[in-house]
Structures are given as structure tokens and as C-alpha cells.
Amino acid sequence: MSTMTAETVDTVDVRDRADIARQIKQIVVFAIVTVLLTWFALTIDDGHVLYTMGRRVTKEDPAQTLNGMPLVWISLVIAVVALVLAAVNRVPKGWLGMVVYLLVGAAFFAGFMIWMYADQEAGRDIVMQNPMPETIKLATPLILGALAGVMCERAGVINIAIEGQFLMGAFFASVASSMAYSAEMGLVGGILAGVAMSALLAVFAMRYLVNQVVLGVVLIALATGLTSFFLSQIPAEHKEYLNTPLVLPPIEIPFLSKIPVIGSSLFEQSLLVYLMYASVVLVTWLLFQTKWGLRVRSVGEHPKAADTVGIKVNRTRWQAVLLGGVFAGLGGAYFTVGSTGAFDNGASAGNGFIALAAVIMGRWHPVWASISALFFGLMWTLQAQLAFLDKIPGELLRASPYLATIIAVAGFVGRVRPPAADGEPYVKS
Template identity: 50%
Template sequence: MTASTELVTKAPAVTAKRSWKLPITLAIFGVLSLILFGLLAPSGQTTRFGLSTSTDFVTFDPVALPSRATAIILSLASLLLAAYSFVRVRASQRVGRWVPALFGVIWVLTFLVWAVADKSTSLVSLLQGSLLLAVPLAFGALGGVLNERAGVVNIAIEGQLLTGAFGAAVVASMVGNAYVGLLAAPIAGLLIGVMLALFTVKYAVNQIIVGVVLNVFAVGLTSFLFSSVLKENAGTLNSPPRLAALPIPVLSEIPVIGPVLFRQSIIVYLLYVAVAVITVALFRTRWGLRVRAVGEYPQGADTVGINVNRTRWGNVLLGSMVAGLGGAFFTIGSVGAFGQEMTAGKGYIALAAMILGRWTPIGSLGAALLFGFADKLQQVLGVLETPIPNQFMLMLPYVVTIIAVAGLVGRVRGPAAAGEPYLKE
């Protein structure tokens, strides 16, 4: 066993306790689903879901389902999962992560069947839009993972996304090339990262306060430049070309999966690569072991020759660049122009995705997809004019954030030294 491995294994441990939070949460939502979407729903309605597009290699006719009966069956399935979690917790056994994940999928399907009753919607379009909206959240969460695994809490994700969006828009407008703007986004995010590392690592200022201040700074700076520079020169500085979709041959023609995963722009494909590379780097390399040692037990890491503050500097800068890359989605990947405060709090949702994903790249991606789905769902249901009030639909992504973090995650432990400055004696 190497010295670095011993550091991680000797880090402060937290004894797992039996918690009824997950079973109770699942049971409550299961009962609500059965009553609201099943038993109280009108009978005789039909829900139609589209499963393919006209350009798919194989196309399918829309699936028609009896709304009330389908909702009742799905609700009973969700209650079975809740009962299973009760049995596991009562026996002091671990409830697999697949249980809340599967429950969430079933519950959302039940809600969709009820909300789209006597209407039709495309599941392909819903899932494709969900992935797109999850892109900046996932990049922001990955940036947070890189930072916090080294012991630095990154509240400044919002500012990094915003400056990345600004840099991508301006550079892409000036050169007339979206891909050059994509390269500028991580550099813009790096500017916030330098200040974050300077104040938190070098000067040991409270990391939460610094992150909040940097977010305010990013909002103020980009708003000032937008009002005084971009507005007056919108044609040359704020009219960037958008990233074009790059369908992958053959794969993009697979029904459902193809349009969703393989008919996207380069920024989505970069997300796939980033998740894979960061996962391998953090958990399968010597560099990742050192980073995790610094985040868990910096004093011990220092004793075996790891430069704690240099490691933190490097991870803060790298994480800021990753988050800045996600900011490019808002301008060259979606809207096609920069607007004041256009990130609209997505950096904080990315932070929640990181926590919900338990500080892992794959988990963070899954949580980002959940929040992206909630965001897209409110758009789709708003267009379909469902009986749900529009104000509630606008709140939906943030409500899901609160429920997921407070109700489903329960007690989780991040890196032990996250938020604690390291001052070498």
C-alpha cells in the first residue's frame, strides 16, 4: 500500500446510521401519485407519446395509452419500490442508488401520463431538450467536483458560467467562428478561477464568502460591459454564430437514442469526454489519488511530500476552465447572443447537482440530467397548456433541486477538508 493510499484510508470516517428519510419520501410521493394522477384523474382519456422522428432509420407510430389506468399501474409500481426500501432499511441493509433513480423515472412517467392526457408530445424532443439544458449544469458540477475533491468549495460556479458565456459570445462574434468562441469560454472562466484560488488558497479567506463575492463581481462586470459596450456594438460583438449539430453517422439514426445522444453539437460530445476523462483521472490515476488525499487529509498529504496548496491551485484553475466551458452553451450553443444575468442561477443548481451526485462525475451528470429534464418539462407542459399553473411550472426546476437534495440524498459526506484552508506550520 502506498503512502497516498494510506492517507485516503486513514481520513476521518463517518459511521453510517439507519435513516428512514428515503423510504418515507418515496412512500409520500407514491401515495400522492396514486391519488392525484390515478384515482382522481378523469376516465376515458388517452395519452400519446411520440418515439421517433422522421429522419430516424426506423420510425414508430405514436404510442397511445389509457391515461387513468396507466397512471394507477405506474403509481403501484412506485409504491412497491417504496415498500422495498422500507424492508431494506428495517433490516439495516443498504438501499441501492437504483431504487430512487428508478422511482424517479416511474414517478415522472406517471406525471407525464396525467399531464398530457388527451394530448400528444414527443418523448424524443423532451429527452433531447433535457440533455441540452443539462449541459451547463453538468460542466458546472464537474468544475465543482474538481475543486472540492482538492478541498476548495466552489460557490463561484455561477460567475464562471456567466463569464464563459460572455467570453464565448464576444470572441465568436469578433472572429465569426463559434468554435473559436468555444475555446475562449474556458479562458474566461479561468479569470474567475485565478481570483478564487488567490483568495482561498494563498490568502486563506473564507471560501464561501469569496465564492459569493466573485459571483456578484461577475454579474456586475458582465452587466456593465453589456450595457456600455455590447449594446452599442451588437452587430460586431454580440452576434455570435451558433454551434451546428454534428450527427454521428448510423448512431444518430437509431430510434430514440440516436436523436437524443448522437445528433448534438460538439459541446455535448465534449461533455461525454469530460465525464469519462475526469472519472478516470480522479479514481484511476496517481494524480487523482493525490488530489483526493489533499481533499481528505491535507496534513498527511503534506507529510509524504504532496504540495497541498499547489495541488489546490491546479484543481481550482482546471475546475474553473471546465465550468467556463459550460457557459458557452448559453450563447453559442443556445441563444446566439449574450444577455444580462442569462445564467439565471444555474451555477447554484450545478452546485446542487454536484452534491446530489455525491462529488462524482457520473453522479453529477445524472443529477444535471434530472434538473435539465425538470427545466425542459416545464417548457413542454407550458406549451401544451396543461391544468398546472404556469407559475408552478416556472418553479419546477428549483423545487426538484430542493426535493432531490433535502429529501433523496439524506446524509452525505463530501471531502473532509473541503472549505478548510491549509496553512503549513
């Protein structure tokens, strides 16, 4: 007869407590969604809404009318089924469990949007627009910043300074584009600025062994001060040559842009967006399909073991940090040549911190971090689109992207594990 050791019993108890905690969290989340969807369904008088799946309403693509009430009730049924599954502890684990969460999230989103646009006053006729095009655009710098964070932290270097890299990239992208009369040269200027900031991060983190969290905060302050100073030194008569950049035009990809619903959203974007697509693929391939990527991950997990097999730890970290600077610089270029044009103080508006949150939510994986960044981009898009409706106070709407960031990160911190040597300098003995 086999006997269970005390260590085995403790392990079983820990697993049981973890399962109970997960079940309670599922019940709470699904119950809140169910209550809200029930309230949406019972408070809508007229569920007819106007919508368009295009980027905007045109004569060729006029607004359509949808009776949203059946969709709200279907969403409520999905939430109730998920709540019952959680109550009897039958929510699947793994990718099937993720599907359940995605279905509940989509159900809540559908019910919320119908509730927001329903019961409009006569004569207003505000059209529900397809949020995808603007979500992709607004998520572009967040994804590029998240990729920079993933590259650095997978190698064991904490990069809090993404916001500073954004600011420097935005400023020098504006200057380079203005001087060269080319939006594409603005991308080059942004990359050079991002790499320069990464070099500062690497020097102080790896050569002088400065605390990397404190260093990131200092670099953000440095970038904020420098860009403000440089901007103040541009004379008004020279603004045309130093801070009037060209903006990247949208490029339509033949055939792909004609795909229904998603075509214009994904394939009628600027060059910077297409570079973002390629960057996600490139970083994923580099980290998980190449020998160099294996070395990066090894120095981020166990640098001493990597050193014993001949891997140059600090050299590999330098390479990863500088490559991350390329993506952060491109992300910064979005705020000038990718969107608004001229640089202004605080152009990045805290997006670097949201990109850092996407890194944590995405479990330091380039694909999941990009999906997390898309979620935050969706929050920004909805904030802008729903501002014309009066069912939610404007102050709460303006704060919603930041609230979503806090809630999302709070739900993931403690359940994710960063690279084991993240933030730990390596000194060869």
C-alpha cells in the same frame, strides 16, 4: 462468554436508529407516490395520448396514439409493492435499493405524464414529446459546472463562484466568436474567462486565505457587475462585431444517431455536448485512475499528511482549481454560442447554483454529479413541455425546477460527507 462493551452497544443503537429513520423515510416517500398514482388512475377518463419518440413530429415520423391506462395501473402496482417492502423493512440496500428507487421514480414519471396529457379538449391534440434531446442539451452547462465544482472541492477548495464563471464564460465566448466569426473560437474565449475566474478564486483562497464561501459570493457579484458594465460599453454600431456570435450547429454521428429512441437524443447534438461527454470521462479517469488524481483527493482529505509524503498541497490545489475553470468556462459558453447567441445580462439565470446543488447531490463524484445534473435538466425540459397544458398552474410549473433542487438537496444534505479539508486553507508549518 463474550460481553458487549458500552461503546459497542452505543454503536448498535446508532445503527438501529439510522435503520428506523431510513425505513420511515422510505414509507413516507413510497406512500406519497402511491397516493398520487392512485389519484392519477382514478381521475383519468380517456387515457389515450399522442406521443413521438423523435425530436419533433414530422411526416416521416408522425405522432402515435397510446392507451396510457395500463401503464398507469402498472406504475401503481410498482409503487404499492415498494410501499409494502418498506413497511416490512425489506427494501434492499446498496445498488439493489437504488434500483427500487429508480423503478418507483420511473413509475411516478410515467403515471404523471399520462395524467398530464390525457383528457385533452377536442381539437388541441398536444403531442407528448421525447424529453431526452432537450434534457441532454439543457443539462450540458449544469454537468460542466458540476465537474468544475467536483474538481475544486475534491482538492479542498469550495467553489461557490460557478455562477460567476458561467457569466464571464458566456460573455467572452460571445465576444470571441463575434470577433473571429467562429463558434468554435467562442469556446476558447469561454475557457479563458473561466480559467481567469478560477485564478482569482485560487489567489484569494490560497494566498490570502479569504473565507471561501464569502469569496465565492463576491466573485459572483464581481462577474455580474463586470459583464453588465462590459455589455453597456458595446456601441450599437459595433454590436455585430462584439455580441453577435455564431451558434454551434448540431453534428450528427453516423450510425449512432440512428439507434432507436436514444440515437438522435445523444448523437445529434452540438460540439459542446460531445465535449461534455468527454469531460465526464476525463474527470472520472483523472480523479480515480491517475497518480495526480490520488494527490488531488489526498490534499482534499488530509493536506498535512499529503505534505509529509512530499505532495505540494497548494500547487496541487492550484492545478485542480484551474482545470475546473476550463469546464466552468465551457459551461458558460453554452449560454451564448451553445444556445441563444447574443449575451444578455444574467444569461446564466442561476444555473451555477443548480450545478453546485448537483455537486452535493452527486456526493462530490463526477458521474453521480452528472446524473444529478441530468435530473435538473429533465425538470427544465418538463417545465417547457408542460407549459401548454392547464392541469397545473403555470406559476407552479415555472417554479418546479427550483423546488426540485431544494427538495433534492434537502434530502441529501446531512447524509453526505464532503472532503474533510474542504474549505480549509493549508499553511505549511
